[in-house]
Amino acid sequence: MAQKLYVVVAGTSPAFHATVAAALGQLASERRRFVGALDKDVFPTAWPDVAVTLAERATAYLDEVLPDATVEIVDVARLELAEERLRRLVEQPAAAPSEGPRRWSDAATVLFLVDAVDAVSGRDVDTRLDAVVDTLTAVRDRLGIGVSPYSVVVYDELEEEQVYSRTTCTARKVPDDDWVLAAEVLTTFTDLVQARHVNQRAVLTETEPVCTLASALTGFLTEQAGARWALHFFTGTLPAKLIQDTTAIARRAGNPVLRGPNEHSLACGALARWQLQRAPFLLVATAGMVDELKGTLANLRDSQAPGFIVFGETSPGGWQPFQGTVHDDEDARAVFAAYGLACFYLTEPGRLADELAAAFRAYHRRQGPVVLLAAPEVLKLTGPVDVPRVAVAPAHPRVDEDTVDAVARILNEESAAVLWQCGNLTDTERDYVYDLAHATGAALVDSLGRPGTVARYHRGEVVPEFLGTMSIYGCSPAVWRFLHPEGKRRPYGDQALFFLKSRITDLATPFPDKVLYQDTRIVQVTDTAAHVAPFADLPVVEELLPFLRRLEPRLRPDDGVVRGRREAIGRVRDAVGDxxxxxxxxxxxxxxxxxxxxxxxxxxxxxxxxxxxxxxxxxxxxxxxxxxxxxxxxxxxxxxxxxxxxxxxxxxxxxxxxxxxxxxxxxxxxxxxxxxxxxxxxxxxxxxxxxxxxxxxxxxxxxxxxxxxxxxxxxxxxxxxxxxxxxxxxxxxxxxxxxxxxxxxxxxxxxxxxxxxxxxxxxxxxxxxxxxxxxxxxxxxxxxxxxxxxxxxxxxxx
Incomplete structure (x- = not known):
């Protein structure tokens, strides 16, 4: 039975339609008919040798793979008219079986040749290309046909202001010579037949099943964070299908899909969204890019940013695999171990469920991103995976009541000046900090590493307790003078520095280590015991919000103490600078x-x-x-x-x-x-x-x-x-x-x-x-x- 294909020619230019018809006529044979094409002998100009060669080779190839076929040319003036014409001609495909993808050739093969200057609306090349994409995406969805750069060629002027490769069409300039257009048409048609129509591996992308890893990771993240998590991706050969599937899932659910100029930028964006929006992430990159995240990988760890970083990785056992990072000469897992990050090398589909369960448990440990090195066998796996339910009891450290009382005693009774430097506060924690600082007369400062955690303005109102930034570089004048009244550092007993949700890095204060160890009284509140500084005098290992809630009812500061602290703030708050x-x-x-x-x-x-x-x-x-x-x-x-x-x-x-x-x-x-x-x-x-x-x-x-x-x-x-x-x-x-x-x-x-x-x-x-x-x-x-x-x-x- 003869096969039937279609060529849609959209535009109002008679010369464009005639040249396309003449070009396709060169490919006709006794058994392969082109309905609407012109006879081989009526091409309007003489062909150069290269065009003759292309026509001969295309005909010889089509004689092998498409000997019996009818190719119908569908002429329309406007592209939007093509759908109705095709609907009358094309038999609608049956629904795709649920167990697998549908081959390209299961639907009608249609080549679209669009003279965009008058076939679609738009003030410039870019908007006309967009119009073609929008129109043909709708046609694809309603008629079930394939649409790709192989099957859609848009002719217009050359877009000189930008270069962008659309995934549903190929853009070309209308040639000055009609033989060039003809050569392009016959080449495009034959390429489409080879790459899509007779290629049994060619499938309609939208019918491909979602890869297992995409479903598992996006499902877990959605369970943890709903629409807050984002996909950050940089393309690559190995993870291309994973990126395609996770992009589709994220966009359907309303999760952000974000790109960047390199892999490092993805890590920067993930870190910023975690610090500012408490948003987890899924970051996908290709093989060999382990080092491209740079030191931001350590920053993600230090900030305890939750998420997954997936690298495409080569299969184990290869000799010097291209871009592979796990083989006889190197092992990227050692890099992640050095960073203190959990890393899983996913190589066996049969073990994927258990390995994902272990990765999900690692996600809950609050030690930064979880790295997955995924081999091709795992990346191409489709179908559901039964991941054992992960039950992780959240750690809620809690200090004893004596520690809370000790902190309250400093704030209630001691006349010492009090300064609070705050790390990454939640909105609720910030409200508590502002209220308690006002009640106790504590000065508030932020840091060079976490600016704005407390600020001069809160909800449009001035915060009188805020003095500025305390740091080794750029310490605000008011902060410096608060710490050094009359040019001299306050003695140990005359001030207390509180660090809330801070590891007290050397960037955070203007003091050298000796002063921090010997001459400064420090209260540190952190929920991670490993973050307690060795020079902290009163360490509090507890989550900040429950600690503040337990501290609040114990605060009954002496009026004179509060008045003295506020006077100390007032004396320096408007310090004159340079x-x-x-x-x-x-x-x-x-x-x-x-x-x-x-x-x-x-x-x-x-x-x-x-x-x-x-x-x-x-x-x-x-x-x-x-x-x-x-x-x-x-x-x-x-x-x-x-x-x-x-x-x-x-x-x-x-x-x-x-x-x-x-x-x-x-x-x-x-x-x-x-x-x-x-x-x-x-x-x-x-x-x-x-x-x-x-x-x-x-x-x-x-x-x-x-x-x-x-x-x-x-x-x-x-x-x-x-x-x-x-x-x-x-x-x-x-x-x-x-x-x-x-x-x-x-x-x-x-x-x-x-x-x-x-x-x-x-x-x-x-x-x-x-x-x-x-x-x-x-x-x-x-x-x-x-x-x-x-x-x-x-x-x-x-």
Whole structure:
């Protein structure tokens, strides 16, 4: 029985239709008919040798694999008319059997050739391609036919502003010579027959069963976190089907699907979403990419971020497998063991259920991500898997009542100044901290690694107990003076430093180890015993919220004690900083820029109820932003953990695409140059993958042409001269504006702060603002180095 295929030719150009008909006519034979094609001898121009060769070879191949066939050409003026014509011609396929995928050839094979200039609506090439995709996706779903780049060719002008490969069509420029178009048509038709129609392995993707690993991991994460967990992926040969299936599952359920310019950016986004949104993650990458997550892998561990990192991995036993990381010469499992992360090498389908159960138990241990190295045999496995139910009793450490009483006694009775530095608080914990700090007269500070956990503003109101940031670099003036009244550090008994949900890294305080061990009284509250600092005088190993709930009814602070603490806060809260901040030099100093920007932000908070999430990269600019700007809530800092330059920049898209609020980022030119640009992947998600930026994203690229922290350390701490290793040549784009989906993206240069213009830009909805800010390098300002605390510029006249 002769097979029947269809070629839909969409467009109003007579020349386009005639050339297609003539080209297909070259492929006809006595037993293979092309209904609507022109006779072989009527091609309008002479063929060059290459076209003749292509036609001969295509005909010879079709004689072998498609000797008896009828190919009907369906001419339509507009693409949307094709569905009705095909509905009358094509026999509807039977429903696919539940046990397996449907072959491409089980449905009608249709080649679509679209002259898009007039066959679809759209103001430019990009929108016309989108219209083709939308139309044919609907046709595919309703008629059950296959649609792929093999079967859909869209002719238009060459898109010069962007290059993007759609997964449902191939884009080509309309050739100037008709023989080129003819050669393309006959090649496209024959390629489709070879790759899809006669290839028994070719299946309709939407009928393929979901791979087992995709169902198991997404099902577990949904059970744990509902719609909060996100898929972060970077493509690869081995995990391609896993990515395809998990993407489909996540999008159907409303979970975010996020990409990035490299694997490292995926880890940055996962870390930021965990810290800011308490969102678990599934991160998928291909084989050999174990080292590409960089030090952010350690940061994920330290933050106890829950999720799975799946790497495609080669099967065991191979000799030097391509991109394999588990073989005779190396073993990636040792890398993860060194990081202290649970790792499972999934190689045997028969053991998958038990190994997944072990992985799920590891997820609950709160030791960071669980790594799965999945071999091809496991990645291609389909069908259900009966994973034993995992029952893990959550650990709820609880200190004895004497410890709670000891803490209450400090807060109730001792006249010592009290300072609380807070880690990553939940909203409920934050409310308790603000209330109890106010009741007891405790000063509140955040840290360089976790800025905004407590802040100057909370729900639009000023927090009088908040003093700023306590850190080894960029310690706020009010904080430094609180710790050093009259220029001298308070004695051991005159103050108590509380660290709530903090490991007290050396980044967290301005004190050297000797002072922490011998001269500072420290209360530490953590729910992880291994995180207790060796110099903590009163360690409290308990979850913060139940501890605060037990502490609250015991707090009856003496009025005089509270009054004295509030007076100590009041004496330093409005500490004057560097006068250079008021000097409008060009390029601007960091102090001047952030003073002017802070005035804009505070006005927005007061007048518009403005709230934002700050992103602070590693460098002088990030420190200055944390030190000088009023915050309204938690932000994300690249200084956390390994202090990796570029992490904050890489993390912004993951949060911007999953949160409706405002984002303000501060990225030095050194950090920006160290990592790939996230703009192309952000544009892809906004233009082509349904991504949305509903809030306002404003990123300030702080340009001073160098690595400022290193230079300051060299020039200030060591009194040496900087050299070329600390310099950086940074090209700056001219101003531009584009629209990506429903989002307006703007770049502009900033040499001075125009408060009115900046206010408008920060309030613009569905906008991404990129500011290139020209700044001057300065060693002395913002308490960047310990030596800068002795600068003449911050000494007050007597």
């Amino acid at each position: 006068p250079v901040a008021l000097v409008p030099s060009v390029p601007m100093t960091h102090e001047h820029f952030f003073t002017e920007l802070n005035a804009v932000i505070e006005q927005l908070i007061v007048d518009h109820g403005y709230e934002y999430t700050g992103f602070y990269d590693v460098g002088r600019g990030g420190i200055s932003a944390i030190r000088n700007l009023a915050r309204t809530g938690p932000g994300f800092s690249g200084w956390y953990g390994r202090a990796l330059m570029g992490d904050a920049l890489q993390a912004i898209p993951a949060v911007a695409l999953t949160s409706p609020g405002n984002i303000v980022g501060f990225i030095g030119d050194g950090a920006a140059r160290l990592v790939p640009s996230s703009l192309p992947s952000l544009a892809q998600q906004l233009r082509h993958e349904g991504g949305r930026v509903d809030g306002n994203v404003s990123i300030f690229f702080l340009l001073n042409g160098g690595f400022s922290i290193i230079r300051s350390n060299r020039e200030l701490q060591h009194a040496a001269t900087a050299d070329a290793q600390m310099s950086l040549l940074t090209p700056v784009d001219p101003p531009w504006q584009q629209t990506w989906g429903a989002t307006t993206v703007t770049h502009e240069r900033m040499s001075v702060v125009d408060a009115k213009h900046l206010t408008e830009r920060l309030l613009a909805p569905a906008a991404v603002n990129l500011f290139s800010v020209y700044l001057a390098h300065d060693n002395e300002g913002d308490d960047i180095m310990p030596m800068s605390r002795r600068s003449w510029r911050v000494r007050e006249s007597k």
